[in-house]
Amino acid sequence: DSGVTQTPKHLITATGQRVTLRCSPRSGDLSVYWYQQSLDQGLQFLIQYYNGEERAKGNILERFSAQQFPDLHSELNLSSLELGDSALYFCASSVAVFGTDTQYFGPGTRLTVL
Amino acid sequence: AQRVTQPEKLLSVFKGAPVELKCNYSYSGSPELFWYVQYSRQRLQLLLRHISRESIKGFTADLNKGETSFHLKKPFAQEEDSAMYYCGLRGSTLGRLYFGRGTQLTVWP
Numbered sequence: 001d002s003g004v005t006q007t008p009k010h011l012i013t014a015t016g017q018r019v020t021l022r023c024s025p026r027s028g029d030l031s032v033y034w035y036q037q038s039l040d041q042g043l044q045f046l047i048q049y050y051n052g053e054e055r056a057k058g059n060i061l062e063r064f065s066a067q068q069f070p071d072l073h074s075e076l077n078l079s080s081l082e083l084g085d086s087a088l089y090f091c092a093s094s095v096a097v098f099g100t101d102t103q104y105f106g107p108g109t110r111l112t113v114l
Numbered sequence: 115a116q117r118v119t120q121p122e123k124l125l126s127v128f129k130g131a132p133v134e135l136k137c138n139y140s141y142s143g144s145p146e147l148f149w150y151v152q153y154s155r156q157r158l159q160l161l162l163r164h165i166s167r168e169s170i171k172g173f174t175a176d177l178n179k180g181e182t183s184f185h186l187k188k189p190f191a192q193e194e195d196s197a198m199y200y201c202g203l204r205g206s207t208l209g210r211l212y213f214g215r216g217t218q219l220t221v222w223p
Binding site for chain 1: 150156157158159160163200209210211212213214215216
């Protein structure tokens with residue numbers, strides 16, 4: 001499968017803990033986007049990386065951070081987790097940093113904070 | 115500020131009936147509009163984008179700049195169209211997408 005992949009598929013943890021979500025973009029894509037999908041907030045943009053550099057920030061909490069590595073995979077780190085952080089976290093990738101190219105989404109990581 | 119509004123959270127139609135999912139947007143420049151579809155527990159898939167003006171799975175959407183709308187239409191709904199539909203907007207300089215809250219479409223047999 002040459003599409004966007006995300007691991008793990010499901011994650012269950014406790015409040016106060018820290019987790020790392022991983023995303024591998026499509027082959028050839030340099031941009032990675034992270035989105036959070038929750039019942040009350042809908043689908044919200046968190047952060048974008050392009051070729052290892054942060055390019056845009058959205059509604060990302062200070063407890064959250066991300067990075068993109070030289071092999072272009074990206075990790076989203078969520079710390080001091082709260083119940084309200086329970087959500088589906090999607091990663092998307094595209095070829096360019098902006099423009100008219102399409103964003104392709106991964107299957108998501110479902111985070112449950114107990 | 116940019117905003118995407120999908121006024122209907124839930125929409126139900128019978129198989130064979132026409133369906134229209136509404137999307138209104140607010141953006142000061144020239145946005146690019148998209149429709150993404152999410153079938154049960156699956157990833158978001160691009161359904162169509164206004165610049166390509168193509169029809170996917172029988173769905174069409176026309177950008178109406180005067181009414182700032184990008185409604186999704188299909189003349190004859192099918193049961194397999196049941197899914198969550200998200201309208202998205204991308205500004206002229208950034209890659210990030212702004213999404214509406216989504217409309218859950220159910221097509222009854």
